[in-house]
Amino acid sequence: MNLKFTICLFLCFYQFISLAQDRSFIIKTIDSISKAPIPLVSIVVTDAKDSILTPPVYTSENGTASISISNSHFEKIVLRRIDYKIKNINIRNIVANQDDEIIVSLNPSYKNLQEFTITSTRSKLKIDIDRIEFNVEGDSNFFKKNAIDVIRNLPFIQTSPNGKINYKTNKKLLVLVNGKKFGIISNNPDATLKSFPANVIKSVQLISTVPTRYQNEGVDAILNIETVNGYFRGTVGNIEGNIDTRLGSGDNFYILSQHNNTTLQANFRFDTKQSPSTSKNSSIIKSPQPQNQDSKIHLENRNYNYSGELSFNQQFTHKWALNIYGTAYKNKERTDNNASYSFLDSSTADKDYLYRGRTDQLRHSYELGGELLKQFKKGGKELSVAFKYNQSRFQQMIEGKKIFTSSSHLLNNTENNRNNNELAGRLSYSMLFKNKLKIQSGISYYKRSYKSDVTVFDEKTVNEIAFTDNQLNKIVISSIYSYVKKSHKKYVLLYGLNIELASYINAAQQDTDTSIFTIKPLIDFKYAVTKLSTAYFKYQRSVKRPNETAISLSINSTDPQNLYRGNARLSQQNYHAFSLGIEKYTNSNKFSIFTEINYDFNPNVISNFTSFDTTLNSFITDKQELGSTNSWYFMLGGSLKLLKIVNIYLTNSLGYYSYSESSDNKTLFNSTYFNMTVSFKKSWRIQATAMLNTNSPTFQGYEASTRNYSISLNKNFANERGFINLTCFDFINSEWKNKQLISTSNLYQNNISYIPARLVGLTIGYRFGNLTTSPKPIRKVLSNDIKD
Numbered sequence: 001m002n003l004k005f006t007i008c009l010f011l012c013f014y015q016f017i018s019l020a021q022d023r024s025f026i027i028k029t030i031d032s033i034s035k036a037p038i039p040l041v042s043i044v045v046t047d048a049k050d051s052i053l054t055p056p057v058y059t060s061e062n063g064t065a066s067i068s069i070s071n072s073h074f075e076k077i078v079l080r081r082i083d084y085k086i087k088n089i090n091i092r093n094i095v096a097n098q099d100d101e102i103i104v105s106l107n108p109s110y111k112n113l114q115e116f117t118i119t120s121t122r123s124k125l126k127i128d129i130d131r132i133e134f135n136v137e138g139d140s141n142f143f144k145k146n147a148i149d150v151i152r153n154l155p156f157i158q159t160s161p162n163g164k165i166n167y168k169t170n171k172k173l174l175v176l177v178n179g180k181k182f183g184i185i186s187n188n189p190d191a192t193l194k195s196f197p198a199n200v201i202k203s204v205q206l207i208s209t210v211p212t213r214y215q216n217e218g219v220d221a222i223l224n225i226e227t228v229n230g231y232f233r234g235t236v237g238n239i240e241g242n243i244d245t246r247l248g249s250g251d252n253f254y255i256l257s258q259h260n261n262t263t264l265q266a267n268f269r270f271d272t273k274q275s276p277s278t279s280k281n282s283s284i285i286k287s288p289q290p291q292n293q294d295s296k297i298h299l300e301n302r303n304y305n306y307s308g309e310l311s312f313n314q315q316f317t318h319k320w321a322l323n324i325y326g327t328a329y330k331n332k333e334r335t336d337n338n339a340s341y342s343f344l345d346s347s348t349a350d351k352d353y354l355y356r357g358r359t360d361q362l363r364h365s366y367e368l369g370g371e372l373l374k375q376f377k378k379g380g381k382e383l384s385v386a387f388k389y390n391q392s393r394f395q396q397m398i399e400g401k402k403i404f405t406s407s408s409h410l411l412n413n414t415e416n417n418r419n420n421n422e423l424a425g426r427l428s429y430s431m432l433f434k435n436k437l438k439i440q441s442g443i444s445y446y447k448r449s450y451k452s453d454v455t456v457f458d459e460k461t462v463n464e465i466a467f468t469d470n471q472l473n474k475i476v477i478s479s480i481y482s483y484v485k486k487s488h489k490k491y492v493l494l495y496g497l498n499i500e501l502a503s504y505i506n507a508a509q510q511d512t513d514t515s516i517f518t519i520k521p522l523i524d525f526k527y528a529v530t531k532l533s534t535a536y537f538k539y540q541r542s543v544k545r546p547n548e549t550a551i552s553l554s555i556n557s558t559d560p561q562n563l564y565r566g567n568a569r570l571s572q573q574n575y576h577a578f579s580l581g582i583e584k585y586t587n588s589n590k591f592s593i594f595t596e597i598n599y600d601f602n603p604n605v606i607s608n609f610t611s612f613d614t615t616l617n618s619f620i621t622d623k624q625e626l627g628s629t630n631s632w633y634f635m636l637g638g639s640l641k642l643l644k645i646v647n648i649y650l651t652n653s654l655g656y657y658s659y660s661e662s663s664d665n666k667t668l669f670n671s672t673y674f675n676m677t678v679s680f681k682k683s684w685r686i687q688a689t690a691m692l693n694t695n696s697p698t699f700q701g702y703e704a705s706t707r708n709y710s711i712s713l714n715k716n717f718a719n720e721r722g723f724i725n726l727t728c729f730d731f732i733n734s735e736w737k738n739k740q741l742i743s744t745s746n747l748y749q750n751n752i753s754y755i756p757a758r759l760v761g762l763t764i765g766y767r768f769g770n771l772t773t774s775p776k777p778i779r780k781v782l783s784n785d786i787k788d
Helices: 004-021 091-096 147-151 191-196
Strands: 023-031 040-047 064-069 076-082 084-090 101-106 122-129 131-135 158-159 166-167 173-177 201-205 219-228 232-244 247-257 263-272 277-283 291-299 299-317 320-344 348-374 382-402 409-432 435-460 464-487 493-504 513-531 531-544 554-556 558-565 572-586 591-613 618-642 646-659 662-679 684-693 697-698 702-703 706-717 722-729 733-744 749-756 759-773
Touching: 023 076, 040 064, 076 091, 076 101, 076 684, 084 101, 131 513, 147 158, 147 201, 166 173, 166 191, 173 191, 191 263, 191 759, 277 697, 513 662, 513 733
Parallel strands: 023 101, 173 219
Antiparallel strands: 023 064, 040 076, 076 084, 122 131, 131 201, 158 166, 201 219, 232 247, 232 759, 247 263, 263 299, 277 291, 277 749, 299 320, 320 348, 348 382, 382 409, 409 435, 435 464, 464 493, 493 513, 513 531, 531 572, 554 558, 558 591, 572 591, 591 618, 618 646, 646 662, 662 684, 684 706, 697 702, 706 722, 722 759, 733 749
16 A cells, blocks of 8 residues: 555656746847857846846856746846846746747947956855864855755764764754744754755854863754845755655655744655565474474564654844744554573473564654743843743553473463653853853753553463553653853864753652752863864763663563563763864865774663562562663764865774673674765765664673665756655665574574665655745844854
């Protein structure tokens, strides 16, 4: 059904593109007196307010040029040459004329002019201590492109074929427009920036010194998009669809409309994924009677996602700005489980069994948030009020069968319903002084409650309820934060302090009503070694608190009767992170490199959980560990441009991890990321990526190594508005093979799972509409977060 829907959408989409093609015709310019052709005449298209909508086109030696019309905002064609009078042609007159060639006569204005010079603006890269700015205002090379094409020119930033932005491989970026959050563009830049036309962009800025209030959200850098004269108007959007060889498909629609001081955005997304696999078991049962068992099972994993986003931005005056957004998300997933276990029950006999199961999960999530920004005329003062409310629901049904070596069968089902509510607010006030000193402070409030309802049905009890859990748990965090930023010609220093009071309430254990007082300092120092190189040092203390899994009851999907709570005593973990590095650039951005050393120390690792004992009908504490972890890793990365068409980016991380309470958990690990993009003429582009990760250590074990490869071919069409992309993932291996060996006194089993790896996907997208800028600068609210 979904495949048919996607094919129909593609056909409609193709028809939509066909109808939206430009009407092209030839303009021939001649001298009104001599009737001779006129070369080097500039031709642009404008709207009713004389805003330029297209890059200039120049006539050839025979006085001809090709021009296209495809937008309802197009009002007139303007022809200019310094020794002739300006000529304006109404678009309606051209549309009414069905001729493919239009002859335009120009009247001379300077008869004695012998020569003239044409100049243009080129993009420039401006490098400062804690920010890099790429200016594209007036650069005709970007008139037809989008924001993603502009962002690619910043150092250490790569974009995937589907528009996903990647900063230093795994760093988190916060996207702002004209210095403030901008609805869906800030919340979901990967799906929206490809629709934002570059002709209204003045510059893009990568800011590495992040305020404390954003660092608490995990933000590593800010990407600010500044538009020409601080304003734009019009309507743009994109429609996109994709299919792959595993019968997966996806559709996305986004639209942005801004008129006067009001902006509306909407984004809708649907996608489905399938990950089939095959599991082969070869078992030798040793007792009570020796026997061999071989099985082959086909496992399915299907995932359906639906999401919708709406946002509203209002600029009341140059002093006030309001941003409100809302999101809705739905996920449906089915997973087949196949596992083998050996365990010791309450009796003295070993019981070995195989498990076959299926898990159905359904998630709903709704979120509403916003921010009100107020600026004052004097002292660079700013007041910000933000809020967020989120409600989510999780439903899980697990049904399974245990097959014992004695040939007895046990069926069991588990239902898990979980409701979460989250409320957060923030009030901040900042001041910017003339000596480049910035002070900001604020208060924040965070409250989250979990309520779980778990029911286990056991075949032994004739489908009676074996256990029910219905508890309400809460986390309440109040904090006061402040930071001071000092900017100088040679250095930038940011010192932040966050004081938090956290309260935890676990209804399952009344004695765990706990309040914890925490001080979290932050030091971020950057020094300009040269004009094109910067050294930096950063220290930050962070806290990992009990999350939803820790407080609410969790279920092992491969064993529905295995119920547990992680970190039931609500202990929190403190992390100390140190970073020391240096960045080096070139003016033309042909070469950039960074190196970084990171050290993370966690003095109080906590690993304790309680499990449910079906015999005692109560929870018991199975394990509790207190130790420390130390991790070092060295990161080296950079980008290189060759022959103006090849862009190579490479990062490599080499690290060491140790856990003080376990001699086995000490190991080296490595991670490598490679990206190469080759851009050809006529809007062709090839991109290849590779990511290799060795075993990643944790204080409870290891995560398996991963290898991912992809190569894609991209072609833009329809005046750079449409694109078609063909991508092949994991083209080296057709499938992954995972092996598992189990050996007990009664059972020897070799389990091999075959998971398809190779995947080919096709994506088609089209960007519609247009944005124009104001001919004069408009005073807008510009957040102090990017001012210096």
